[in-house]
Amino acid sequence: MAPVALYEVVAQPQEITWLPWAVQYFFFIGIAACAALVAFIASNGRTRRSRHLERICLFIAITCAITAPLALAADLHQVARFWHFYAWPTPWSWMPWGALFIPVFIGFLGLWFCAFHLDVYTHRYRKLRFALALTTALAAVGLLIYTGREVSVVRARPVWFSYWLLLGLFFSALQTLFALLTLAMRNDTRLSRLLARAQLLVLLWLAAVLVYWFMGDTLSGHSLREWWQLSADARFLMLAAVALWLTASGFAAYASLRTVNLPLGLLHIVAAMALCWLLRWALLIGGQTLPKYNALFNPYTLPWGTDGVMAIVGTFGLWLALMISLHAGLNWLTARIQHD
The missing domain is CATH 1.20.120 (Four Helix Bundle (Hemerythrin (Met), subunit A))
Known part of the structure; x- marks a missing residue:
């Protein structure tokens, strides 16, 4: 009788590396980038309706753009690693491009938001508004491409x-x-x-x-x-x-x-x-x-803690808090300027 060879395959389930924080980042950054693009289209109009649409889009974009990177920072586990993208650049990879597009997009979006409201009150920043809108829109396109490709490139x-x-x-x-x-x-x-x-x-x-x-x-x-x-x-x-x-x-x-x-x-x-x-x-x-890399499904159960339900609820709560605070701040500023 020929000897029987027995082989045992041992497979270890892999842990989930991208946590719900990453879902929150992709959710909010997508809305922020789309809002910036629509706001750019509206900025080319000169009617009261287009200005109102631009204002609402900028409001949505800035609140979502602030929320998204905070969720991303939580998903990095070690936030201090962020500077490694600048110290050791790897432009052949999609991942470090986020270290360029994210701060550029948020920075110019914030400047555009400020310039828009200054122009509403002073009517002196029309050209600056357009320049900032164009730069932000280009950054938004780059951000959308980067956000999709950093995932879809994984064979x-x-x-x-x-x-x-x-x-x-x-x-x-x-x-x-x-x-x-x-x-x-x-x-x-x-x-x-x-x-x-x-x-x-x-x-x-x-x-x-x-x-x-x-x-x-x-x-x-x-x-x-x-x-x-x-x-x-x-x-x-x-x-x-x-x-x-x-x-x-x-x-x-x-x-x-x-x-x-x-x-x-x-x-x-x-x-x-x-x-x-x-x-x-x-x-x-x-x-x-x-x-x-193995032969098993990787089980995942959504926890209740800061890497699960609390992360999801907290991120949406942060977005709502930002909208309430920014809306109240703009109303206060408008009343102060009109009073003066």
Whole structure:
């Protein structure tokens, strides 16, 4: 009888390296960059409506842009490592480009925000506003490309390895921005309905991107279909995304035909933001549960502490606090200038 050779394969589940902090960063930085691009388009107009749209977009952009890097810093685990990107630059890699685009984008966005409000009160900074708007828009484009490519370039995670990921992240953030603007501009019926139609169009583009990505004859497409077949969590996340897409599309279609009141507008925003956030969670967190170098799924349970639920709730709380504080500060400044 021939000897029987026994082989034992030992596989160790890998820990999740990108925590929910990373999801929060991708969520807020996408909205901030899209808001800056829309604000740049509005800055080229000279009507009162365009100035109001620019102001609202800048308000959304600056609050999201402050929140995003704070979440990113928490995900770095060792924040002091950030200066290594400058001390030992590696321009052939996508990751260190964030050390350039993020501070440039936030810095020029802050200057543009200040110049806009100074110009509103003094009417002396029109050219400066345009220069800052153009620079910020270019930085926003670079930031969107960098944010997508730092994920989609990873061949070891086939689900991420696709250019469709960049478009998916961009369109999901853009439709969220349009939902926010639809509510913020609800007193301008014509513009509010136009923004709702724009969101509906972007949602259709998003659906087309996701369908082509899922059905494509690519490494990433095959991985997505296998993930659907093998993982109940994947099926839940994908079906939840479809349900949220239908909900957001329904709200956008309604808002494109009728004036939306505050409660309905808030539900509209929640649906759009939930879709945007869930796509990032499914890709970034769910994608890390797939085997990378071993033969096991990597289990992940969302903790309640600072690396889990508290991180998510705290980041949204920070964003709300920034909006309230900035709105109150601007109202105080306006009243002070008008009084003087």
